[in-house]
Amino acid sequence: MGKRKRPGKKKRSTVRERNWEDNRDADFSHDLARHRRALAKLPEHSLYAPPLPADLTPNATVVSHSRKWAFVECAPSLSGNASDAPVTRLCLIDERLPEGEESLLAPGDRVQVEESEGQFIVRGVASRSTWLSRHTGGKGRLKQQIIAANVDLLVIVAAAVNPPFRPGLVDRFLIAAQLGGVTPVLCINKIDLVDREPEATDLYRELGLEIFITSCKTGKGLDTLRDRLAGRISVLAGHSGVGKSSLLNRLDPALRIVTRELSEATNRGRHATTSAALYELRGGIRIIDTPGIRSLGLWDVTPEEVSFYFPEIAALSTHCKYRNCTHIHELSCAVRQAVDQGALPSQRYQSYKRVRTALETEDTRS
Numbered sequence: 001m002g003k004r005k006r007p008g009k010k011k012r013s014t015v016r017e018r019n020w021e022d023n024r025d026a027d028f029s030h031d032l033a034r035h036r037r038a039l040a041k042l043p044e045h046s047l048y049a050p051p052l053p054a055d056l057t058p059n060a061t062v063v064s065h066s067r068k069w070a071f072v073e074c075a076p077s078l079s080g081n082a083s084d085a086p087v088t089r090l091c092l093i094d095e096r097l098p099e100g101e102e103s104l105l106a107p108g109d110r111v112q113v114e115e116s117e118g119q120f121i122v123r124g125v126a127s128r129s130t131w132l133s134r135h136t137g138g139k140g141r142l143k144q145q146i147i148a149a150n151v152d153l154l155v156i157v158a159a160a161v162n163p164p165f166r167p168g169l170v171d172r173f174l175i176a177a178q179l180g181g182v183t184p185v186l187c188i189n190k191i192d193l194v195d196r197e198p199e200a201t202d203l204y205r206e207l208g209l210e211i212f213i214t215s216c217k218t219g220k221g222l223d224t225l226r227d228r229l230a231g232r233i234s235v236l237a238g239h240s241g242v243g244k245s246s247l248l249n250r251l252d253p254a255l256r257i258v259t260r261e262l263s264e265a266t267n268r269g270r271h272a273t274t275s276a277a278l279y280e281l282r283g284g285i286r287i288i289d290t291p292g293i294r295s296l297g298l299w300d301v302t303p304e305e306v307s308f309y310f311p312e313i314a315a316l317s318t319h320c321k322y323r324n325c326t327h328i329h330e331l332s333c334a335v336r337q338a339v340d341q342g343a344l345p346s347q348r349y350q351s352y353k354r355v356r357t358a359l360e361t362e363d364t365r366s
């Protein structure tokens with residue numbers, strides 16, 4: 001952007017005021033340039049002189065991050081009381097922290113932050129109790145992208161229409177929730193645009209999934225959702241344009257997160273949210289908003305294991321003739337019989353087949 005340095009310009013504090021209206025990506029690129037300049041004047045890597053802590057004492061939570069920088073939420077003094085009102089600080093991420101096949105950081109991660117020469121630095125990341133992750137499917141180093149860490153609830157957000165309700169993605173999120181130890185709930189938004197709930201809703205209700213029917217336009221269902229989120233840390237996930245950020249704005253109008261109308265040409269969301277971030281809402285709600293995704297690559301599931309993540313199919317499979325029945329082409333298959341007889345909804349079976357076939361052909365295990 002070619003910003004010139006003005007003499008006498010006041011140095012900005014490293015403690016940032018929270019301003020959620022800002023575009024975070026712009027924040028990071030701005031900071032990146034600013035800190036590069038600052039680092040250039042420091043003796044080589046003096047910030048990284050202290051050894052990384054051997055025993056981790058987490059004192060902050062990641063709000064959002066880029067490759068080199070993280071916004072964290074912590075007590076005003078790093079060793080301060082938990083009861084102190086938290087502040088958001090911009091930290092460098094210690095470049096010695098190992099980058100493996102799994103994301104180093106995600107919103108919700110507990111980290112150890114230390115101050116060194118007036119700069120706050122993330123020195124360590126605690127292991128995660130729960131997570132929402134996806135397989136990147138790419139050829140690069142990063143194989144498992146952690147979307148959110150240490151969350152209690154996964155709110156799978158779908159729209160009743162615009163964009164159309166797609167049970168296939170819901171099924172994948174249900175598997176991802178099981179893999180990461182997170183409790184899933186389903187939120188069907190934009191109910192103001194239809195006369196009745198999408199057909200598949202009852203199917204999920206029968207499976208025992210907790211369902212919230214909401215409208216950001218009329219406010220329907222928002223109080224019930226708010227009650228469920230209170231006192232917990234949750235993550236909102238789903239296709240672009242289903243209204244994830246709009247839900248947050250309705251739950252706490254002070255947030256004013258950027259939202260975007262659907263594209264008229266494709267009737268799809270236009271990726272208004274570009275990076276995941278943790279928000280603190282009124283009423284003790286802590287929630288991670290995430291960018292809309294097209295598909296969810298599953299991590300750590302083999303095609304043979306898929307049926308274990310469809311509980312009703314797993315139960316039926318004990319009656320199949322072959323123990324290693326794929327439930328796709330075998331003749332004496334209790335699962336296919338159940339579909340034929342209407343005992344197993346064909347939609348769920350189609351989802352099972354899609355997930356299984358995709359795992360076989362995508363080779364997402366490499």
Ligand SMILES: Nc1nc2c(ncn2[C@@H]2O[C@H](COP(=O)(O)OP(=O)(O)OP(=O)(O)O)[C@@H](O)[C@H]2O)c(=O)[nH]1
Binds near residue numbers: 192240271273293
């Ligand atoms: N009619 C109606 N429109 C809604 C509702 N909720 C959200 N919208 C609209 O849907 C569009 C997309 O909303 P966003 O909140 O940006 O969707 P998102 O899921 O955050 O999308 P990404 O950030 O791209 O993943 C906006 O134009 C919203 O005004 C609703 O309940 N009813």
Ligand SMILES: [Mg+2]
Binds near residue numbers: 244
């Ligand atoms: Mg959004």
Ligand SMILES: [Zn+2]
Binds near residue numbers: 317320321326
């Ligand atoms: Zn079978």
